[in-house]
Amino acid sequence: xxxxxxxxxxxxxxxxKKSPLVEIPSLxxxxxxxxxxxxxxxxxxxxxxxxxxxxxxxxxxRVSLFGQPFGIRPPRGSLxxxxxxxxxxxxxxxxxxxxxxxxxxxxxxxxxxxxxxxKDLSLDSISRMxxxxxxxxxxxxxxxxxQKRVAIARTIAQSPQIILADEFLSELDEKTLxxxxxxxxxxxxxxxxxxxxxxxxxxxxxxxxDRMLVIDDGRVNPFISQTTALEVTK
Ligand SMILES: Nc1ncnc2c1ncn2[C@@H]1O[C@H](COP(=O)(O)OP(=O)(O)O)[C@@H](O)[C@H]1O
Ligand SMILES: [Mg+2]
Numbered sequence: 001x002x003x004x005x006x007x008x009x010x011x012x013x014x015x016x017k018k019s020p021l022v023e024i025p026s027l028x029x030x031x032x033x034x035x036x037x038x039x040x041x042x043x044x045x046x047x048x049x050x051x052x053x054x055x056x057x058x059x060x061x062r063v064s065l066f067g068q069p070f071g072i073r074p075p076r077g078s079l080x081x082x083x084x085x086x087x088x089x090x091x092x093x094x095x096x097x098x099x100x101x102x103x104x105x106x107x108x109x110x111x112x113x114x115x116x117x118x119k120d121l122s123l124d125s126i127s128r129m130x131x132x133x134x135x136x137x138x139x140x141x142x143x144x145x146x147q148k149r150v151a152i153a154r155t156i157a158q159s160p161q162i163i164l165a166d167e168f169l170s171e172l173d174e175k176t177l178x179x180x181x182x183x184x185x186x187x188x189x190x191x192x193x194x195x196x197x198x199x200x201x202x203x204x205x206x207x208x209x210d211r212m213l214v215i216d217d218g219r220v221n222p223f224i225s226q227t228t229a230l231e232v233t234k
Contacts, residue, residue, distance in 0.1 A: 003067075004028045005162060005194045006052060010061035013044060013051045017059050021047055024061075024220045027213075031161070031192040034185065036205035038198075039215030045198040046084060048215070049164045052196065053081050065162065077105035080160030084167050084198075086151040090140040094131055097139055098122040098154045105158030125153040128183045130176075144171045152180060156187050163188070166198045169208070181208055 006029040014021035021044035029035060037045050050056040052063055054073065065074045080101070081087075088097050102118045102125075126132055129149040134142065139150055148171060155163055163184075169177060185208065188195045199205035205212055213220050 003030060005031050005033075005066060006196075007064045007067070008052075008061070009064075011051070011058055011063060012060040013047050013056065014059050015047075015056070020059050022215055022220060024048075027220070029194055029196070031194055032189065034188060034195045034197070034208055034210045035213060036197050036199050036209035036211075037213045037215065038200060038202055038205045041200060043215045045200070045215060046166055049081070049166060049196060049198055053079060053164050055081075074162075077158055078161045080105075080155035080158050080163045082151050082155055082163070082165040082168050086147055088139045088147060088151055088154070091138055093136045093138055094126060094142075094150050094153075095119075095122060095135045097150055098126055098157050101154030102157035105160060121159075122153075122157045125156040126150075128156065129153040130179060145173065145176055148172065149176070149180065152184065156184070159191065161191075161193050163193060163195045165195065167200065168197060169199055169204050170201070177204075 006027075008024050008027040010026070011024045012020045012022070013024075037048060039045055047056055051058055052065075054063075065079070068074065089100070099118055099122045102121045106118060106121070123132070123135075126135065129152055131146065131149055131153065134146065139147055142150065148168060152165075152168060155165075169180065172180060184195065187193065197205070197208060199208075
């Protein structure tokens with residue numbers, strides 16, 4: 001089996017061939033890695049993770065997930081995406097939102113996961129995000145930072161192998177930021193999941209990443225910021 005969880009080859013991203021945004025000649029990402037994508041506003045960071053998620057089609061080149069041939073969708077629930085706007089069901093409760101994630105990751109037409117387990121998984125990730133006191137609160141009544149934590153709890157309850165998180169560390173106060181980082185990093189290390197975060201703040205990006213992708217002027221320069229990226233070549 002291919003040990004790379006994400007392989008990028010000759011990729012150009014953007015919305016029209018006349019105005020491509022970013023080129024990435026080659027990039028391999030391993031299970032358990034934490035990658036931060038950083039760069040100025042409007043450069044194409046969100047577009048890059050939407051392309052990895054399969055929401056935006058590449059202009060050229062390809063992204064392959066889990067060593068699968070190009071174009072094969074990953075198994076349901078294996079990819080967790082936390083969009084910048086969170087994508088929560090705003091009128092529904094914290095518990096309901098997180099259970100949607102747990103169900104997406106653990107049920108399939110062939111395998112019914114007992115609802116008791118779905119609920120336990122959800123309660124566990126809600127507690128990790130410090131929201132046990134808000135279980136039945138409608139999401140729309142929560143602060144921006146609390147809503148962000150609901151989105152993270154939903155994704156962790158899903159138990160994905162890849163998490164793509166867009167600016168998920170912003171809008172959090174110092175203490176909550178540390179808590180969220182600790183919990184998410186622990187999840188990633190324990191499950192050998194791969195985390196890709198978009199983070200415009202370079203020092204915040206550095207504080208979580210094994211490796212940073214700096215998008216500048218339409219090119220990506222992977223450079224080693226901590227320990228695990230030695231096999232990476234450009
Ligand atoms: N759906 C879309 N269709 C066309 N252009 C888009 C779309 N979404 C974003 N863009 C443009 O692509 C560029 C990069 O956007 P984005 O990836 O959101 O940047 P970043 O996340 O780095 O701030 C911007 O110029 C933006 O206006
Ligand atoms: Mg963005």
